[in-house]
Amino acid sequence: RALPDARRGAEAPRRARMTRETAATTRVLCISGPNLQLLGTREPGVYGSETLDQIHARLEARSRSLGIALEARQTNHEGAIVDWIGNAPAAGFAGLLLNPGAYTHTSIAILDALSAAALPCVEVHLSNPDAREPFRRRSRIARACVGRVAGFGGDSYELALRSEERRVGKECRSRWSPYH
Ligand code: DQA
Numbered sequence: 001r002a003l004p005d006a007r008r009g010a011e012a013p014r015r016a017r018m019t020r021e022t023a024a025t026t027r028v029l030c031i032s033g034p035n036l037q038l039l040g041t042r043e044p045g046v047y048g049s050e051t052l053d054q055i056h057a058r059l060e061a062r063s064r065s066l067g068i069a070l071e072a073r074q075t076n077h078e079g080a081i082v083d084w085i086g087n088a089p090a091a092g093f094a095g096l097l098l099n100p101g102a103y104t105h106t107s108i109a110i111l112d113a114l115s116a117a118a119l120p121c122v123e124v125h126l127s128n129p130d131a132r133e134p135f136r137r138r139s140r141i142a143r144a145c146v147g148r149v150a151g152f153g154g155d156s157y158e159l160a161l162r163s164e165e166r167r168v169g170k171e172c173r174s175r176w177s178p179y180h
């Protein structure tokens with residue numbers, strides 16, 4: 001809808017300010033599940049030789065360059081993952097990156113937490129579960145995720161962040177924009 005020139009002029013500074021504020025405060029929570037604290041020494045032929053700290057460090061650097069505030073956590077406990085996802089909307093996170101490790105293939109509790117939180121979530125895996133044992137081919141959480149990045153080692157996290165950035169950026173813009 002076209003605005004009268006005078007109004008459009010008055011909106012412009014506000015629009016620029018909100019774009020900056022939105023970009024500065026978009027928060028994404030990255031959760032890694034069981035056994036991923038062992039990256040670096042855990043089956044390097046499958047998962048690579050990067051440690052989780054190294055992956056988190058480059059994810060945080062990439063986030064800063066995208067104007068996203070990233071918080072990265074790891075736990076071996078399914079209930080902690082459920083708590084973190086459940087609290088994420090109230091804590092102000094706009095999106096999730098989630099590598100639930102083996103819980104990917106078993107956890108309806110994590111699936112339910114994702115459905116309840118209703119935040120855009122990208123499923124992340126270092127390996128390509130579809131190319132491995134048959135029991136890894138089923139993801140219980142996939143139906144509550146916007147997509148999945150798998151098979152690129154630590155790069156999977158960065159690629160997932162990239163797609164999340166586009167998604168949360170779009171959702172933030174559509175929340176405040178007076179133009180659509
Ligand atoms: C994993 C794949 C899972 O099947 C496995 O149980 C993991 C790691 C991955 O990142 O490739 O722990 O999620």
